[in-house]
Structure formats: structure tokens, C-alpha cells
Amino acid sequence: MEMDKINVNNMLAIEEPFMKAPLEQLKRSIRQSQKQAERETAQINAAISNMIKNKDMFSAEEMDKALGGFIERLKILRRKLEESKQEEAQLISRSRQRAADLNELSSFSSTEQPEFQRWCRTRMERVLIDYMLRNGNVDTAQHLIENGNLEHFADTSLFALVMSTERELRENHSCRSALQWCAENRSALRKVQSTLEFELRLQEFVEMARERHVADAIAYSKKHLVAWSSTELPRIQRAMTLLAFSPNTDCSPYKNMFDMGRWDYLANQFRMVIFQLFDLPAQPLLHLLLQTGLSALKTPACISDDPTEHNRNCPVCHLETLGKLAQDLPLSHHVNSNLVCRITGERMNEDNPPMRLPNGYVYSHNSLKDMALKNDGKVKCPRSGQSFKISEAKKLFIS
Amino acid sequence: MDTLIRNNEKLAKHQAGASQKVLNAVDAALKALETARNQLSESIATAGDGDDNCNSTHREAVAKTLLAQVERSQTTSSEQLKELYTNVSKYGKLVDKTFKLDLGGVAESRAFEDKREVLAQTILVHFLREGDFETARRFAAEARLQLPEDTKAQFEEMYGTVAEMRRAPRHELSAAIAWAVANRRRLEAADLAQLEFALHRLRFLQLVEAGQAGDALAYAREWFPRFATRQLAEIEHLMGIFIYARRLGSSPYAALFGERRWEDGAHAFAGAFCTLLGLAAASPLSVTVAAGARALPVVCKVSGLLRDKRIEWSQQNELPVEVPLPDAMRFHSVFACPVSKEQATRDNPPMMMPCGHVVCKASLDKLARGVRPGSIASGRFKCPYCPGLSVLSDARRVYF
Numbered sequence: 157m158e159m160d161k162i163n164v165n166n167m168l169a170i171e172e173p174f175m176k177a178p179l180e181q182l183k184r185s186i187r188q189s190q191k192q193a194e195r196e197t198a199q200i201n202a203a204i205s206n207m208i209k210n211k212d213m214f215s216a217e218e219m220d221k222a223l224g225g226f227i228e229r230l231k232i233l234r235r236k237l238e239e240s241k242q243e244e245a246q247l248i249s250r251s252r253q254r255a256a257d258l259n260e261l262s263s264f265s266s267t268e269q270p271e272f273q274r275w276c277r278t279r280m281e282r283v284l285i286d287y288m289l290r291n292g293n294v295d296t297a298q299h300l301i302e303n304g305n306l307e308h309f310a311d312t313s314l315f316a317l318v319m320s321t322e323r324e325l326r327e328n329h330s331c332r333s334a335l336q337w338c339a340e341n342r343s344a345l346r347k348v349q350s351t352l353e354f355e356l357r358l359q360e361f362v363e364m365a366r367e368r369h370v371a372d373a374i375a376y377s378k379k380h381l382v383a384w385s386s387t388e389l390p391r392i393q394r395a396m397t398l399l400a401f402s403p404n405t406d407c408s409p410y411k412n413m414f415d416m417g418r419w420d421y422l423a424n425q426f427r428m429v430i431f432q433l434f435d436l437p438a439q440p441l442l443h444l445l446l447q448t449g450l451s452a453l454k455t456p457a458c459i460s461d462d463p464t465e466h467n468r469n470c471p472v473c474h475l476e477t478l479g480k481l482a483q484d485l486p487l488s489h490h491v492n493s494n495l496v497c498r499i500t501g502e503r504m505n506e507d508n509p510p511m512r513l514p515n516g517y518v519y520s521h522n523s524l525k526d527m528a529l530k531n532d533g534k535v536k537c538p539r540s541g542q543s544f545k546i547s548e549a550k551k552l553f554i555s
Numbered sequence: 556m557d558t559l560i561r562n563n564e565k566l567a568k569h570q571a572g573a574s575q576k577v578l579n580a581v582d583a584a585l586k587a588l589e590t591a592r593n594q595l596s597e598s599i600a601t602a603g604d605g606d607d608n609c610n611s612t613h614r615e616a617v618a619k620t621l622l623a624q625v626e627r628s629q630t631t632s633s634e635q636l637k638e639l640y641t642n643v644s645k646y647g648k649l650v651d652k653t654f655k656l657d658l659g660g661v662a663e664s665r666a667f668e669d670k671r672e673v674l675a676q677t678i679l680v681h682f683l684r685e686g687d688f689e690t691a692r693r694f695a696a697e698a699r700l701q702l703p704e705d706t707k708a709q710f711e712e713m714y715g716t717v718a719e720m721r722r723a724p725r726h727e728l729s730a731a732i733a734w735a736v737a738n739r740r741r742l743e744a745a746d747l748a749q750l751e752f753a754l755h756r757l758r759f760l761q762l763v764e765a766g767q768a769g770d771a772l773a774y775a776r777e778w779f780p781r782f783a784t785r786q787l788a789e790i791e792h793l794m795g796i797f798i799y800a801r802r803l804g805s806s807p808y809a810a811l812f813g814e815r816r817w818e819d820g821a822h823a824f825a826g827a828f829c830t831l832l833g834l835a836a837a838s839p840l841s842v843t844v845a846a847g848a849r850a851l852p853v854v855c856k857v858s859g860l861l862r863d864k865r866i867e868w869s870q871q872n873e874l875p876v877e878v879p880l881p882d883a884m885r886f887h888s889v890f891a892c893p894v895s896k897e898q899a900t901r902d903n904p905p906m907m908m909p910c911g912h913v914v915c916k917a918s919l920d921k922l923a924r925g926v927r928p929g930s931i932a933s934g935r936f937k938c939p940y941c942p943g944l945s946v947l948s949d950a951r952r953v954y955f
Contacts, residue, residue, distance in 0.1 A: 166852040168556075169656035176654075179647045186643065190636045193577070197584070197629040204622045211615045216595055219614055223592045223621075227585060234581045241574035248570055251650075252563040259556045267881060279848070280841055284678065293697040299690050437658045442844075443667055444658065446674075447869065448854050449847025452878040456900060457887040468830075470886030471839035471846075477677040478839050484666040488889070489874040491896045495888045495955055503882050510955070512907060517954045539954075552953065553912045553940065555893050 162272065164261050170445070171258055173437050174282070175251065177311045180434040182247040188340070189240045196233045200226045253308040282309050287442040289315035318430055325423040329363070329416075331356040334426050344433050352429050354384045354391075355422060361395055362413055366403045373399060450482040458482070464539055469501070493554050499523040499538060511549040513537055524549055559653050566646050573635040580631040587624035591617050661851070661858050666869060675700055681840040683710050684829070713828045717821045726817055728758050731824050741831055750827045752782045752789075757820050759793065760811055768800045842884065850878040873898075888955035894918040894939055906950045910943030913953055923947040 203222060207214050214222075257278075264272040281304045288297035289310065301310050321333045338345060338353040345352060357380040364373035374396075381392050394409065401410045412418075431438055450472055457465040458472040458479065466473040472482045495504040497520035504510040504520045512518050517537050527535045528546040536543045594617050598610060667674060675698045682691035683706060695702040716734060719727040735742065735751040742748055755778040762771035779790050799806030826836035835842075854868055857876050861868055868875055890899040892915035899905045905913050914922075922936045923946075935944045 169852040172654035172656050186640045193632045208618045211611045227588050248567045296694040445844050445847030448850035449843040452846045452850035455887040467886040469835040471843045480673045486871045487873045489877045490889045490891045493891045516952045
């Protein structure tokens with residue numbers, strides 16, 4: 157029965173990515189506000205200081221015009237800050253709602269409670285929503301969100317950004333959004349030493365080379381690639397050499413550089429970096445849960461050739477679906493025995509001991525007793541079909 | 556966790572305050588600009604072609620005042636935002652402390668690499684099983700999968716029936732009972748004959764609860780006799796209910812009328828339905844995720860140690876650690892030899908000694924080999940757990 161108790165700490169532990177996500181977005185939003193405010197006011201300050209220094213060079217009209225300009229810019233800034241305020245409030249609220257939902261766990265006392273089972277069903281939905289959003293199955297995700305009232309648990313906008321940028325890279329072969337994002341997050345990217353921006357610039361260069369716009373390519377490299385020469389010089393040099401080759405070349409590494417597969421690589425890189433920055437696990441939680449879960453359930457019986465070893469309730473024994481997924485995963489580890497009666501599926505322990513029939517097959521005491529009561533003291537082994545008297549069954553001790 | 560929620564509320568208040576102050580600061584700067592502009596236009600109006608030097612000094616004064624105000628506004632904004640960021644970081648650390656797991660530490664297995672379609676199919680079947688047809692349809696469309704039409708049709712029947720059973724206050728049982736009667740033989744073969752009785756029992760109780768004692772008795776007369784052999788005790792118990800027909804709430808039968816009986820009935824029906832379809836009683840995906848919820852934290856905790864030894868948890872033959880599972884998630888027997896603590900395999904099966912104790916074959920061989928020839932009873936060794944003596948040839952294979 158102690159297994160029916162709920163280990164709250166362990167259960168909460170896996171929810172960590174759900175709790176972290178809104179906070180990282182929150183931090184990013186505040187940082188952006190800080191930068192915007194600083195930039196605007198710094199420029200305005202500089203302009204005003206300039207007017208003071210060169211007071212004789214500015215007429216009243218010019219000054220008035222300048223002030224008008226500042227007012228416009230500050231109004232734009234104010235609007236952006238207003239938007240950030242709403243977004244930040246929403247993120248904090250989202251974080252609270254998630255915490256409240258998870259906190260429900262501590263109010264349950266046993267896994268048998270229907271409330272707990274309902275909580276588990278919600279968890280399943282959350283995990284699936286996360287999976288769907290990451291995979292780009294937006295319609296399905298939206299439907300699950302609406303059905304389960306799980307708006308606060310889905311990081312829809314974050315994944316939408318990832319999806320649209322990836323699509324632009326993968327399908328439209330354009331680096332525009334990705335580069336824009338890099339520009340907005342330059343310092344964060346530098347902190348993790350990401351070369352994503354360089355890779356994107358390189359790709360734009362390659363596309364120019366592909367179109368044989370050699371002069372443009374060289375100008376582009378001067379503007380955007382040279383900045384990286386302290387760390388990426390060999391690759392820049394290789395890029396320049398690329399101009400001497402035709403896009404159909406078979407000569408590697410130039411062939412690889414022209415390969416359209418690079419766009420998929422860039423999309424993956426973008427995804428990985430943005431997840432890293434937002435502290436999200438690289439793979440969906442569903443994968444991790446399934447993999448560890450399958451391993452924990454997988455026993456030699458599941459992969460046995462003997463079909464009588466399979467239990468239809470065991471997920472791993474579902475060879476077409478979960479069994480296939482479990483193929484390359486480790487088996488479960490046990491230092492303690494746990495016996496399950498083939499007839500009833502119940503645990504065989506001191507209260508319901510395992511009984512060995514003369515043919516070697518073992519069943520629970522209770523199941524044999526039930527069988528004997530209805531069959532005149534006789535029991536029939538379901539696996540071999542042989543019949544015995546119940547008195548022939550011998551009690552086993554396994555510890 | 557309560558601390559977390561409280562801190563969150565505090566943070567929300569702070570954010571509201573700080574953001575407002577920032578907006579106010581910008582507003583102050585805007586106002587300063589407007590004022591400066593007004594002052595300028597006044598001076599343009601009054602000065603005309605007049606003393607340009609005086610005007611330029613005036614402009615300088617206006618500009619200097621403006622600069623000071625704008626700088627002050629910026630300082631306020633900057634301070635507020637910085638404080639807000641610090642507060643958010645602190646909150647973030649509290650979250651880290653509450654959810655102490657670092658999932659990044661668990662490397663994902665490559666096991667799913669080429670199995671995207673299998674996973675998608677598994678998820679699709681899950682939606683169907685749970686009766687979520689709309690989601691199944693959308694997912695199949697987005698993932699470009701084939702919706703197994705025949706399975707869907709079968710499940711649709713089940714969910715219609717179960718939904719009727721669950722729906723208060725009618726709790727319509729007729730469809731479920733009709734199904735159970737129609738599938739009587741198959742249910743008996745699958746050892747699920749008690750489902751039909753359970754449904755009749757629900758109907759019987761429903762009639763009693765509605766005050767229709769006569770109907771209830773008639774119902775019992777019609778349906779209970781078939782189950783007399785197996786369910787006699789229960790039938791006798793139920794028939795006693797007529798004594799208390801008018802005061803069920805205070806009778807010993809009160810517990811039978813709990814709200815849970817409908818959910819239990821629905822589950823029993825769904826389980827039996829799925830069993831007859833050859834399926835598991837609960838969605839395998841849900842079961843696996845539930846197992847994973849227990850396994851992942853455990854694996855996470857050891858993965859740090861594994862990484863030091865350059866071992867990947869997913870590349871091993873066995874998990875590095877035991878994951879405790881409840882009885883509901885135990886589908887196969889596992890035997891761990893009490894002597895060697897190793898799991899039994901086909902090559903190392905469990906063996907029973909005449910005393911009834913079971914150890915694995917390898918341990919048995921070790922015990923037998925440890926006997927010195929010419930000692931007390933040659934060839935005989937003592938069971939590690941009781942005084943029983945045995946010889947190797949006495950040991951018998953055990954099949955769990």
C-alpha cells in the first residue's frame with residue numbers, strides 16, 4: 157500500500173521545464189525593455205547635449221522640429237513599454253497558475269483517488285500539448301488547449317516564434333527572421349558562445365555565390381563576415397574560395413557548402429540555441445518520460461519469443477507501438493523480487509503466496525483456491541492445460 | 556510550494572508598480588519635452604527678429620533644463636527595471652530550489668531517432684482510446700497518418716455507452732446491459748462474466764433508490780438467477796435491501812449508493828470492452844507516461860554519477876537503478892535471487908529447493924560446489940534461509 161502514496165517531490169521534479177519557461181521569457185522581456193529605454197533616451201540625450209554645445213548653430217525652428225522628433229520617438233517607446241508591461245504581467249500570472257495547478261498534488265493522499273487520476277490525465281494532456289507545439293502540430297495543440305482549459309500551461313507564443321523562423325529557413329530559404337532574432341539577442345548569444353549569426357551570414361553569402369553575384373558576395377563578406385575573423389578565419393577563407401567553384405562542383409568541402417541540406421541544419425541550430433537560451437530541454441518531455449518509463453516497465457518477458465509471456469496490459473508487450481519504441485532501450489533493473497499471478501494479475505506475497513504446481517508453473521494461492529472451490533478440489537494450469545489436485549501445490553518462499 | 560505562490564503574488568505586485576513607474580517616468584520626459592517646446596514657441600513669438608544672442612541663451616537654458624529632466628526620467632526607468640529584473644531572478648532561484656531537477660542532465664536516448672511515425676501512431680491510438688475523436692482526426696490530418704476507421708468505429712460505440720452511463724442524473728444503463736448480454740459468451744470466455752452482473756446490480760440499486768421496490772424485485776427475479784452459482788453471497792446480501800427500502804441513507808446499505816459507483820461501472824465496462832477487443836484496459840501511453848513520471852527523477856539523480864564514468868544510461872543493457880512501481884504497473888513477474896540479487900534470465904532461471912525456498916540457478920550451483928566431499932552429508936548443502944538440507948538433483952525448475 158505504500159506504493160500507493162504519492163511522492164510529491166519526485167512528481168513535481170519533472171515539471172521543472174514548465175515552471176522555468178515563463179520566467180526566462182519574463183527576464184528576456186525586461187532586458188529588452190531596458191535596452192530600448194536606454195537606447196532611445198541615450199540618443200535623445202546626446203542630441204540635446206549637442207544642441208547645448210552648439211547652441212549658436214541651431215535656430216529656434218530647428219530646435220522645435222528636433223523636439224517634435226523626440227516626442228514621437230518617446231511616444232513609440234512608451235507604447236512598447238506598455239505592451240511589455242502587459243506581457244510581463246501575463247507571464248507572472250501564468251507562472252502562478254502553473255504553480256497552483258501543480259500544488260494540487262499535495263492535496264491527494266493516494267494514487268487510487270479519482271482526483272489524482274484526473275490530475276494525471278491533465279498531466280498527460282500538458283505533455284502532449286508541449287509535444288504538439290514543438291512538432292508544429294499547432295491545430296492539434298490548440299484543440300487540446302481549448303478542451304482542457306490549459307491556456308496557461310502552453311508556451312504558445314514561444315513555440316510559434318520557433319516554428320515560423322524554422323519554416324522560413326527550411327522552406328523559404330531565408331535568413332531574415334533568424335538574423336533579426338540574433339540581432340535582438342546578441343549579448344545572450346555571445347554569452348553561450350553561439351556562432352549562429354555567423355552561420356546565417358555564411359549561408360547568405362553562399363546563396364550569393366550560388367547565383368554568381370560575385371561582387372555582391374565580396375561586398376557582403378566585407379560587411380558581415382569579416383567581423384568574425386578572430387574566431388572563424390579558416391571558414392571565411394574557405395567561403396572566399398567558394399567563389400571560384402561552380403555550384404555543381406563535386407569537390408568537397410565546397411560541395412557541402414552548396415548543399416541545400418544546410419538549410420535544415422540551420423533550422424536545427426536555431427531551434428537548439430533558442431531552447432538553450434530559454435532553458436528548455438532540447439527534446440520534448442514526452443520523449444524523456446516515454447523512454448525512462450518504457451525502460452522501467454521492460455522485462456525479459458516482454459521481448460520473449462514465447463507469446464504466452466506477454467501481458468496484454470503491459471505497454472511494452474504492445475509490439476506494434478510502444479514495444480517497437482522500446483526496442484533499443486535498456487531493461488528494467490530489479491534487486492527485489494515482485495511476483496505477479498498469471499491468472500489474476502495480483503501480487504504474490506506473504507498474504508497471497510506463490511504456489512508451485514508439480515509441472516513447475518506457479519500461481520497465486522488465492523487463484524488456485526478459487527479454482528479448486530468451483531472444480532471439486534482440482535486446479536487446471538492455464539499454460540499447460542494439465543490438471544492437478546490443489547493439495548499437490550507447494551508453497552514457495554522467495555526471500 | 557505555498558512560499559512560491561506567495562512570492563509570485565508579491566512579484567506580480569512589484570511588477571505592476573515598477574512598470575507603472577517606468578511609464579510615468581517616460582510620461583514625465585514627454586511632458587518636459589512639451590514644456591520645452593512651449594517655451595520655445597513663446598520665445599519665437601515674443602522675440603521676432605530681436606536679439607539673437609539673448610534667444611540662443613534662452614534656448615540653451617531650455618535645453619539644459621530639458622536634459623536634466625530627461626536624464627532624471629531615464630535614471631528612474633533604469634533603476635526600476637533593474638530592481639524588477641533582480642526580483643525576477645530571485646524568484647527564479649526559488650523556482651529552481653522547489654523543482655530541483657535538471658532535466659538537461661539526462662541525455663536523451665537515440666532510441667526514438669527513426670521511430671517518429673511509430674510514436675505518432677501510438678499517440679493517435681491513445682486519442683481514440685480516450686474517446687477524443689476530434690483530436691484524433693486533427694492529429695491524423697496534421698501528422699499525415701491514416702485514421703484506423705474500424706478501430707474508431709468500435710470505440711465510438713463504447714464511448715456512447717459509457718457517456719450515457721456517466722451522465723447524471725439519468726445514468727442510462729440500457730445500452731451497456733444490452734452489450735453485455737449480447738457478448739455474454741465472449742465475456743465468460745474472458746473470465747469477465749461478472750461485468751454483466753455488476754451492471755444488473757447497478758440497475759437494481761438504481762430502481763431501489765428511485766423507490767420502485769416492486770420493479771426492483773421483478774428485475775432481480777429476471778436477471779439474478781443466472782448468476783446464482785457464482786454470486787450467491789452477493790445476491791443474498793442485496794436482497795436484504797428491501798427491509799430498508801424506505802430509509803436507505805441510514806441503512807447498512809448506504810455505502811452502496813456512493814457517487815463513485817457510476818465511475819467504477821464506467822471503468823469496468825470500458826475495461827471489459829477493450830479486453831474483448833484484445834486491448835489493454837488502460838491506455839498504454841498513459842501507463843507508460845505514469846511509469847516515466849516515476850522513473851525520470853530517479854534516472855536523473857544517477858545520471859550525474861553515470862556521466863562521470865562516461866556511461867550513457869540509455870546505452871546499457873539494464874537501467875542503472877531500480878524504479879519502484881506500484882502494483883498496478885506490475886505486469887510481469889520479476890525474480891531477483893535473494894542471494895546474488897541478480898535478475899533471473901532464461902540461462903539463469905529460478906530453482907526451488909525441497910524446503911520451498913527459491914534461488915537462481917547460478918547461486919544454487921555455487922552452493923552445491925561449496926560443499927567439501929566427505930563433509931557431514933556428502934553432496935548435501937544447507938538452504939541459506941532455513942535448516943533444510945538438499946542435493947543439487949533435488950532442485951526443481953520454477954516458472955513464474
